[in-house]
Amino acid sequence: MTNSIEEIEHTKIILVTGSNTTANHSVIGAAIKRAVKHHGAKLIVADPRKIELTEFASCWLSQKSGTDIAWINGLLHIIIAEELYDKEYVVNRTEGFEEVKKFLEAVTPDFVSKTTGILGQPGLTLMEMASGMAKKTIRAAYIMGENLVAKIPELKVCTVRVEKIG
Numbered sequence: 001m002t003n004s005i006e007e008i009e010h011t012k013i014i015l016v017t018g019s020n021t022t023a024n025h026s027v028i029g030a031a032i033k034r035a036v037k038h039h040g041a042k043l044i045v046a047d048p049r050k051i052e053l054t055e056f057a058s059c060w061l062s063q064k065s066g067t068d069i070a071w072i073n074g075l076l077h078i079i080i081a082e083e084l085y086d087k088e089y090v091v092n093r094t095e096g097f098e099e100v101k102k103f104l105e106a107v108t109p110d111f112v113s114k115t116t117g118i119l120g121q122p123g124l125t126l127m128e129m130a131s132g133m134a135k136k137t138i139r140a141a142y143i144m145g146e147n148l149v150a151k152i153p154e155l156k157v158c159t160v161r162v163e164k165i166g
Contacts, residue, residue, distance in 0.1 A: 009035045016053055017046040018068055029053065046071060046118075067116040074112030077104040 008014065008031040022029030029052070035041035036056045045053050046061040046068070054060040063071050079085050080101050090097050112118070 005031055008032055009039060011035055011041055013042045013044070015044045015046070017072075020047070020049065020051045022052040032056070061116075061118045063116040063118045070107070070115040071112055071118055073104055073107040074109065074116070076100075077107045077112075078109075080104060 005028055008028065014032055014035060016032065019025070021032060032041075032043060032053060033056055036043050042058040043053065043056050044059045044061065045051065045057040046063060047054075048062055048065045050060075050062075061071065
């Protein structure tokens with residue numbers, strides 16, 4: 001998780017992936033639901049299961065099981081291709097960005113669609129997700145299951161404009 005529990009309610013976009021948050025983390029799940037219902041947060045749920053939070057989601061990406069890394073790489077591909085990331089931050093605070101960028105060139109929307117089955121689903125598209133998550137001064141939170149911890153840092157680097165409260 002990228003934010004404190006207190007910050008979740010005040011975020012503008014929340015991405016939950018690989019986590020049945022309301023079942024496993026009821027306090028965090030309640031904060032997410034309040035953020036959506038009372039504060040207008042956009043909730044994106046990426047999980048093949050129809051978990052409780054899908055009922056509150058602006059978008060439910062029901063990807064094929066085991067394809068989490070593929071759709072996250074697809075999202076990164078869009079963020080980089082559309083130059084939606086903070087170039088100054090990447091230049092000054094990261095290493096290996098060019099290698100990641102080169103690798104992601106092959107992770108096209110067509111590849112992601114065929115691999116994950118999520119493109120073409122109704123709701124928010126990966127492009128809209130990328131644009132929303134990479135906006136300046138947006139408060140966002142990433143909440144993920146343990147199997148995704150290795151990939152989320154790359155997503156966070158490309159969406160460093162995330163605003164912390166306080």
